[in-house]
Amino acid sequence: MIDEFREFINKGNIVELAVAFVMGVTFASVIGVLTERIINPLITLVLPGLDRLDALGTFAENGSVGAFIGALINFVVVALVLFLVIKAYNHRSPPPEDEPEGPSEEVLLLREIRDGLRLH
Secondary structure: OHHHHHHHHHOHHHHHHHHHHHHHHHHHHHHHHHHHHHHHHHHHHHOOOOOHHHHHHHHHHOOHHHHHHHHHHHHHHHHHHHHHHHHHHHOOOOOOOOOOOOOOHHHHHHHHHHHHHHHO
16 A cells, blocks of 8 residues: 555656645745735725825835745745755656667567678
């Protein structure tokens, strides 16, 4: 059962899916910070009838730019770590393949026929 699980995990599609999931979650946090702390207060400033001073205060007090830069740095760090993990995963040495000792019997026979035709 453990061997079956190991084989399941080592399939390329599962690893790619896991990387895509982690990158998606991290990117979603970047987009969340962008919309909640930067875009929404700016929309409040543009739309008529809303309290503009409250929106400016919210934008200035919640550390919007710093939170966005922090989320971007987090995304880059996660992407770098995943890159290194996947690079190490892909760098595994493949099992040694048996090298053929020489040409097959068919190749030897064809060479013999070729050489025989050259003499005539």
